[in-house]
Amino acid sequence: MATAHTAAEGVGRQPRVRPTQRERSDATVEDLLTAARALFASAGYAATSLDAVCERAGVTKGALYHHFAGKKQLFSAVYTREQERLAARITGAYRAAAADPWQAVFEGCRAYLEASLDPEVQRITLFDAPGALGWEAMRDLGVNCRELTQKGIARAIRKGAIPDRPADPLTSMLYGGLSESAMAVVRAPDPQAALDEVLTDLRRLFDALAAGS
Amino acid sequence: MATAHTAAEGVGRQPRVRPTQRERSDATVEDLLTAARALFASAGYAATSLDAVCERAGVTKGALYHHFAGKKQLFSAVYTREQERLAARITGAYRAAAADPWQAVFEGCRAYLEASLDPEVQRITLFDAPGALGWEAMRDLGVNCRELTQKGIARAIRKGAIPDRPADPLTSMLYGGLSESAMAVVRAPDPQAALDEVLTDLRRLFDALAAGS
DNA sequence: ACACTCACATACCTTCGGTATGTATGTTTC
DNA sequence: GAAACATACATACCGAAGGTATGTGAGTGT
Numbered sequence: 001m002a003t004a005h006t007a008a009e010g011v012g013r014q015p016r017v018r019p020t021q022r023e024r025s026d027a028t029v030e031d032l033l034t035a036a037r038a039l040f041a042s043a044g045y046a047a048t049s050l051d052a053v054c055e056r057a058g059v060t061k062g063a064l065y066h067h068f069a070g071k072k073q074l075f076s077a078v079y080t081r082e083q084e085r086l087a088a089r090i091t092g093a094y095r096a097a098a099a100d101p102w103q104a105v106f107e108g109c110r111a112y113l114e115a116s117l118d119p120e121v122q123r124i125t126l127f128d129a130p131g132a133l134g135w136e137a138m139r140d141l142g143v144n145c146r147e148l149t150q151k152g153i154a155r156a157i158r159k160g161a162i163p164d165r166p167a168d169p170l171t172s173m174l175y176g177g178l179s180e181s182a183m184a185v186v187r188a189p190d191p192q193a194a195l196d197e198v199l200t201d202l203r204r205l206f207d208a209l210a211a212g213s
Numbered sequence: 214m215a216t217a218h219t220a221a222e223g224v225g226r227q228p229r230v231r232p233t234q235r236e237r238s239d240a241t242v243e244d245l246l247t248a249a250r251a252l253f254a255s256a257g258y259a260a261t262s263l264d265a266v267c268e269r270a271g272v273t274k275g276a277l278y279h280h281f282a283g284k285k286q287l288f289s290a291v292y293t294r295e296q297e298r299l300a301a302r303i304t305g306a307y308r309a310a311a312a313d314p315w316q317a318v319f320e321g322c323r324a325y326l327e328a329s330l331d332p333e334v335q336r337i338t339l340f341d342a343p344g345a346l347g348w349e350a351m352r353d354l355g356v357n358c359r360e361l362t363q364k365g366i367a368r369a370i371r372k373g374a375i376p377d378r379p380a381d382p383l384t385s386m387l388y389g390g391l392s393e394s395a396m397a398v399v400r401a402p403d404p405q406a407a408l409d410e411v412l413t414d415l416r417r418l419f420d421a422l423a424a425g426s
Numbered sequence: 427a428c429a430c431t432c433a434c435a436t437a438c439c440t441t442c443g444g445t446a447t448g449t450a451t452g453t454t455t456c
Numbered sequence: 457g458a459a460a461c462a463t464a465c466a467t468a469c470c471g472a473a474g475g476t477a478t479g480t481g482a483g484t485g486t
Contacts, residue, residue, distance in 0.1 A: 177388075
């Protein structure tokens with residue numbers, strides 16, 4: 001049986017003799033989020049028990065409920081982190097090609113797609129999040145990838161890289177399409193070949209959109 | 214407290230003095246599916262208890278577990294029915310425009326999109342199904358709308374209505390995009406206007422795809 | 427150094443999915 | 457047509473899991 005401090009000290013954090021309360025909190029939250037993300041990603045939201053999360057994190061449910069309002073909130077925090085990581089990758093790819101606004105969107109889409117191929121990311125963001133959080137909660141949860149897509153498209157339109165149009169419909173089609181594509185690619189007999197096909201087709205789609213009136 | 218026969222007789226079925234076993238079974242399954250679909254649609258999969266389903270159906274859990282292996286199977290049956298209803302609407306719209314293979318796909322997409330605006334359909338097929346059933350189970354569950362989309366696109370390619378390309382990537386983009394669009398449209402400040410925008414943009418997308426090389 | 431808050435641990439409650447068993451009602455067989 | 461059997465449930469119960477109430481010891485402000 002592990003004590004409350006074992007987890008915090010075990011991760012390489014310097015074992016302070018008298019850790020401040022803020023440090024304890026942060027470490028505990030970190031442990032909980034790490035444990036929760038691992039279990040949510042492998043077993044899924046419903047099949048993950050809070051007891052298992054607590055055991056893995058080396059704390060009890062008292063600690064969990066002190067920092068999170070409940071299972072949904074815990075998952076929400078994990079989901080938010082996942083979105084932030086995805087957003088960082090997308091933004092990085094986008095910025096690297098920002099000179100060409102439409103090409104930048106393409107690179108952002110490629111980054112989102114490739115990142116979403118990770119089964120763990122997929123389980124959290126694509127399978128469990130809608131049912132567990134609901135669409136509105138997902139939308140209003142800090143930075144999300146859909147918003148990035150929308151901004152990228154809006155910029156491409158403003159810059160005249162693609163014909164003028166409202167940004168929202170295309171945002172939904174792109175974002176939803178890429179999400180579904182990620183799920184299909186991973187389950188394909190030859191995922192690598194499927195990914196190549198998807199990217200090739202996405203390229204043609206982008207060209208067609210740029211050429212359209 | 215209702216007796217076991219109340220539900221079956223209450224729906225207008227002619228109250229036979231000695232109903233055959235097949236009739237009893239069918240009536241019970243029907244009652245269970247109707248009750249389950251109502252609760253799953255309004256409260257969601259996780260928040261729906263089997264006790265509530267049984268109470269609404271006028272039977273007990275013994276009956277439920279006699280006809281279904283468990284909660285997941287019950288939801289699966291409800292989901293399958295929903296997909297069949299959607300597929301029927303899509304096929305109807307598609308056939309009506311089948312003379313033009315690409316236009317037929319457009320009409321099928323429009324039908325899928327409009328049918329998916331129903332919050333109850335959305336809750337079952339778009340929010341809860343992925344998490345509760347998993348992607349593979351959804352795919353292998355009889356007739357599904359994604360498969361219809363794929364066939365329509367493949368036909369349009371064979372007929373030369375759009376430039377030659379693999380059908381799968383475009384299928385994912387279209388199907389996923391429409392699903393996401395349906396969710397966005399319903400939550401828009403002005404859903405009707407949002408739907409019009411989406412359909413207009415979809416039209417442009419189809420034209421661009423047909424024109425592309 | 428004293429009161430006070432924070433960060434948990436412990437114990438318990440309730441709900442709910444699932445199962446084991448009992449029973450009445452068709453259904454088949456001789 | 458009556459025994460033998462299968463079907464279609466109802467009833468009672470179990471265990472897991474989300475959530476809560478309460479206790480406690482370690483930091484923290486005054």
